[in-house]
Amino acid sequence: MTDVFIYDHVRTPRGRGKKDGALHEVPTPRLAARMLEALRDRNDLDTNTVDDIIMGCVDPVFEAGAVIPKAAAFEAGYSNRAPGIQISRFCASALDAINLAAGKIAQGADDIVIAGGVESMSRVGMGMSGGAWYMDPSVSFPGYFMPQGVSADLIATKYGFSRDDVDAYAVESQRRAGVSWEKGYFDRSVVPVKDQNGIVILAKDEHMRPTTTMQNLAGLNPSFQMPGEMGGFESVGIQAHPEIEKINYVHHAGNSSGIVDGAGLVLLGSKAGGESLGAKPRARIKAFANIGSDPALMLTGPVDVTEKLLKRAGMTIGDIDLFELNEAFAAVVLRYLQAFDISHDIMNVNGGAIALGHPLGATGAMILGTVLDELERRDLNTALVTLCIGAGMGTATIIERV
Numbered sequence: 001m002t003d004v005f006i007y008d009h010v011r012t013p014r015g016r017g018k019k020d021g022a023l024h025e026v027p028t029p030r031l032a033a034r035m036l037e038a039l040r041d042r043n044d045l046d047t048n049t050v051d052d053i054i055m056g057c058v059d060p061v062f063e064a065g066a067v068i069p070k071a072a073a074f075e076a077g078y079s080n081r082a083p084g085i086q087i088s089r090f091c092a093s094a095l096d097a098i099n100l101a102a103g104k105i106a107q108g109a110d111d112i113v114i115a116g117g118v119e120s121m122s123r124v125g126m127g128m129s130g131g132a133w134y135m136d137p138s139v140s141f142p143g144y145f146m147p148q149g150v151s152a153d154l155i156a157t158k159y160g161f162s163r164d165d166v167d168a169y170a171v172e173s174q175r176r177a178g179v180s181w182e183k184g185y186f187d188r189s190v191v192p193v194k195d196q197n198g199i200v201i202l203a204k205d206e207h208m209r210p211t212t213t214m215q216n217l218a219g220l221n222p223s224f225q226m227p228g229e230m231g232g233f234e235s236v237g238i239q240a241h242p243e244i245e246k247i248n249y250v251h252h253a254g255n256s257s258g259i260v261d262g263a264g265l266v267l268l269g270s271k272a273g274g275e276s277l278g279a280k281p282r283a284r285i286k287a288f289a290n291i292g293s294d295p296a297l298m299l300t301g302p303v304d305v306t307e308k309l310l311k312r313a314g315m316t317i318g319d320i321d322l323f324e325l326n327e328a329f330a331a332v333v334l335r336y337l338q339a340f341d342i343s344h345d346i347m348n349v350n351g352g353a354i355a356l357g358h359p360l361g362a363t364g365a366m367i368l369g370t371v372l373d374e375l376e377r378r379d380l381n382t383a384l385v386t387l388c389i390g391a392g393m394g395t396a397t398i399i400e401r402v
Contacts, residue, residue, distance in 0.1 A: 004101075159331070306340070322349065
């Protein structure tokens with residue numbers, strides 16, 4: 001099998017996923033196209049040599065439909081020889097796009113692939129693509145469907161995380177994100193988004209609130225108590241986990257991932273592909289894996305997939321220098337830290353989606369890029385990137401510097 005290398009990565013700043021967000025005026029294909037342009041220009045990339053463009057998008061409908069990577073390639077002025085494919089595994093879509101690219105390169109099918117994802121949540125609302133898991137009882141009943149926030153509260157209840165625990169985690173995420181921007185840790189990878197006239201409309205993540213305190217968060221009401229209690233979803237969770245008598249509702253907007261717009265892409269290739277670019281590899285994709293997990297707890301998939309991936313790679317948790325786990329909800333990360341007895345000092349060290357936001361189809365590429373930059377900054381070697389996924393799944397990837 002051919003080694004797979006990471007040569008570069010870029011991302012947009014994350015814009016608030018509302019109509020008054022800075023990126024709301026930018027159509028979804030254009031967000032992705034700007035990142036394609038950045039990779040081309042930064043690497044003097046001959047787009048005739050691009051074997052594939054793979055992008056995750058969780059709600060690929062309306063302007064985000066019809067194979068958005070190909071649409072973005074047209075807008076970015078790429079060669080017509082560069083094909084595109086659009087995939088979805090909910091929140092892990094961009095990381096799975098990277099893993100799919102790695103598999104194609106490792107197999108010898110491709111030499112240069114661009115992979116990542118895009119989501120404009122202010123323009124194409126979450127859940128707009130529908131689906132049987134939400135709507136068809138023959139699917140939702142055996143899948144223990146419930147809103148993800150109710151599942152996060154079920155996790156917090158089962159594993160003993162209090163409101164103070166999840167709020168304290170959120171405050172630290174905000175603080176770390178603020179410090180990272182202040183010290184310029186994102187400068188290498190974040191590409192400002194410009195309008196049609198070349199004027200910068202967003203250069204910095206827009207969602208974060210680095211001055212957040214425990215007192216600020218204490219005033220927020222739980223977001224998922226009403227659907228849990230009034231919507232009947234608490235009973236679904238208890239049916240799946242009868243050891244739980246009553247769900248303790250602890251999650252709210254301040255300790256859950258932010259709804260944002262954004263795109264992130266990674267340039268991957270074989271050794272030969274990199275030599276054709278005249279590029280030096282920054283890291284190698286060492287291993288990756290997917291898994292199905294408890295559909296009611298739903299968001300504990302990162303624990304299960306990490307166990308699978310480490311076993312397949314012949315590694316232990318102690319072999320990993322840094323971890324990135326998407327902060328869908330604070331309890332997701334707290335459970336992971338608890339399960340593996342990992343210090344928060346090596347987890348999400350630049351903050352995460354609670355502070356920065358979670359553009360569903362793009363986040364996997366963004367956090368992989370973030371941890372690669374951090375490995376280089378700290379002169380460390382190995383990182384593990386993972387995300388929880390709706391319906392009970394997990395995806396994880398191990399990278400190592402070269």
